[in-house]
Amino acid sequence: MNRSILFIPGHKLDFFYKLEKPFADILVIDLEDSVPKDKKIEALNKVKKFFKTNQTKKNNFFIRVDHEEKNFFTTMKDLINNKITGFILPKIKYKEEVSKFVRFLDKEEKKKKIKKRFKLSIIIETVDAILNLSDIVKSSNRIDTIIYGEEDFHAEFNNINFSDELSNNYTRNLIPIIAKSNNIDAIYTPFLYLKDKKGLKNHILKSIKLGYSGLLLIHPNQIYLANKLYYPSKKDFMIANEILRSNKAKKYEGQSISVLKNKLVGPPMIKRAQRIIKKNKIKQ
Secondary structure (H helix, E strand, O other): OOOEEEEEEHHHHHHHHHOOOOOOOEEEEEOOOOOOHHHHHHHHHHHHHHHHHOOOOOOOEEEEOOOOOOOHHHHHHHHOOOOOOEEEEOOOOOHHHHHHHHHHHHHHHHHOOOOOOOEEEEEEOOHHHHHOHHHHHHOOOOEEEEEEOHHHHHHHHOOOOOOOOOOOHHHHHHHHHHHHHOOOEEEEOOOOOOOOHHHHHHHHHHHHHHOOOEEEEOOHHHHHHHHHHOOOOHHHHHHHHHHHHHHHHOOOOOOOOEEEOOEEEOHHHHHHHHHHHHHHHHHO
């Protein structure tokens, strides 16, 4: 499950040792926006040393690549190792960008005899990415998640003011639809107010209604709530079990429908119940 994704700046990897449980489902070592330009080399050296000297098998580590790095592919060759789960590609605009990186991974996996296939996550934060989203997602079966990067999208789309109420419902709604149609996770844009727990909760609940299954985090204190809310509640599990039992015991004349507390239960609700129960088994 990809409920929570936490970024750690590459030049501040000591932060990893200060993390307390619960951990985010995915930990991302960032080589892009959170690393100042004069710290880029330091970040690269620290990342190389980190994977050489640490046992990280229990964590899902992704690296957000720096697409503006001059010697990009040379740098990536030095970073690739079997302790990494995957890579996050920012500022994606076209499917060709993904395809080019995938060809590079194919070659490096074979060269370094890495048996697993690295996963990919793409951050959707440009207008071109929205226009080409379906083609981008279908360009590789390595793509594991789509992340909605609203701040960068606003920076490109709205150059007049700093309003948080920019009407971009099309973008916000399209991402989870494309994700679900390709059986991958949609991750919602981060909540930027660190001390506003009520606001964070509302932000997450809003995203769930839109079809998102996780959140991009900006601080470890957001992990607990994200992991909790992007997971079925005890009430959800109870209802799911009741639906499955009612379907087995009260089918109408061989049809796949039944009644639970005066509400018709049909195939769509049964499928949802089965998926909720499956999530619990995966967690266990």
